[in-house]
Amino acid sequence: MSSRITAAHIAIIGLGGLGCPAAAALVRCGIGKLTLVDPDTVELSNLPRQHLHTEADLGRTKVQSAADSLAELASETSIATIDTALTRENAAKLFKLTDFVIDATDGVSTKLLINDISIATGTPYCYAGVVGFCGQTMVVTPDTACLRCLFPDFADAEEAASCEEAGIIGPVAGLFGAMQAVLALEYLTNQRRNVGRLVSYDGLTERWSNISVPISASCRGCSDAAGQGPRPKERTGAWTT
Amino acid sequence: MKVQVLFFASLRELAGTHASQIVVEDGATVADLWGVLCARHPAVEPMSTSVSFAVNQEYTDRDHPLADGDEVALIPPVSGGCCAEADTDAC
Numbered sequence: 001m002s003s004r005i006t007a008a009h010i011a012i013i014g015l016g017g018l019g020c021p022a023a024a025a026l027v028r029c030g031i032g033k034l035t036l037v038d039p040d041t042v043e044l045s046n047l048p049r050q051h052l053h054t055e056a057d058l059g060r061t062k063v064q065s066a067a068d069s070l071a072e073l074a075s076e077t078s079i080a081t082i083d084t085a086l087t088r089e090n091a092a093k094l095f096k097l098t099d100f101v102i103d104a105t106d107g108v109s110t111k112l113l114i115n116d117i118s119i120a121t122g123t124p125y126c127y128a129g130v131v132g133f134c135g136q137t138m139v140v141t142p143d144t145a146c147l148r149c150l151f152p153d154f155a156d157a158e159e160a161a162s163c164e165e166a167g168i169i170g171p172v173a174g175l176f177g178a179m180q181a182v183l184a185l186e187y188l189t190n191q192r193r194n195v196g197r198l199v200s201y202d203g204l205t206e207r208w209s210n211i212s213v214p215i216s217a218s219c220r221g222c223s224d225a226a227g228q229g230p231r232p233k234e235r236t237g238a239w240t241t
Numbered sequence: 242m243k244v245q246v247l248f249f250a251s252l253r254e255l256a257g258t259h260a261s262q263i264v265v266e267d268g269a270t271v272a273d274l275w276g277v278l279c280a281r282h283p284a285v286e287p288m289s290t291s292v293s294f295a296v297n298q299e300y301t302d303r304d305h306p307l308a309d310g311d312e313v314a315l316i317p318p319v320s321g322g323c324c325a326e327a328d329t330d331a332c
Contacts, residue, residue, distance in 0.1 A: 134319065
């Protein structure tokens with residue numbers, strides 16, 4: 001097993017349909033440390049697609065439920081939990097301590113927060129979104145396009161398809177959560193042909209798309225970094241809750 | 242000239258199809274194509290500010306000139322990831 005994997009620290013933001021399969025895959029691969037972030041508790045409606053939680057976990061925090069399940073899968077991985085919502089302040093502290101972040105959240109504002117703090121701290125991360133039978137994912141690094149380059153009006157896109165309104169097919173979330181784990185492992189082992197590329201899937205047509213996304217000179221998120229080389233990676237500070 | 246249009250995610254639902262061959266004038270741009278699509282599928286028009294475009298698997302802006310035979314993918318942002326009941330009518 002690569003020492004880059006066993007030494008790596010990954011933060012997973014959201015322990016739902018994306019975060020559960022991503023966390024399970026990373027633990028089984030021997031990742032060194034996971035920090036799980038989610039303020040929610042386990043509800044009955046979560047169980048069909050959030051496989052780290054069971055009926056016995058109803059009412060428990062998702063992060064503690066997931067941590068217990070992950071410890072049974074592989075005890076070698078160190079697991080930390082944060083059961084509060086992600087904010088600009090706590091995200092900056094956490095991201096500086098991690099090698100990679102997985103955005104397994106639901107909702108535009110949190111996704112843009114993760115994107116912006118990732119850029120500010122120079123921490124690579126993997127965006128993903130799923131709705132119905134469709135999903136998309138992209139790895140953002142200090143020298144690639146970011147989510148705001150890809151969707152300049154994401155923040156204003158009330159019609160942005162969210163599973164909250166449109167529903168989600170569990171296996172599609174499982175597929176994309178597993179893909180996020182794959183992309184994280186690729187990055188950690190210096191295999192980066194997929195970074196900065198948007199991968200989309202439509203289950204009803206069995207169609208995949210893999211698109212190269214350039215840095216936008218007018219991007220509000222990262223234009224300062226465009227043409228100036230990789231954004232700096234700060235690795236200081238301590239996480240406290 | 243003819244281009245092949247692929248609709249992803251909510252755009253497929255709004256357009257009522259996953260793919261369509263569209264005839265546009267020579268010299269047409271991606272923006273011109275979007276105008277044709279909005280006229281043919283008015284339900285997609287509210288996505289005008291948020292949709293992204295890829296021509297032959299490369300992200301492009303709206304000024305990009307099209308060529309005969311191009312494949313144009315229309316990709317809306319997707320934000321879901323952790324919640325809600327399954328709805329097989331969605332997407």
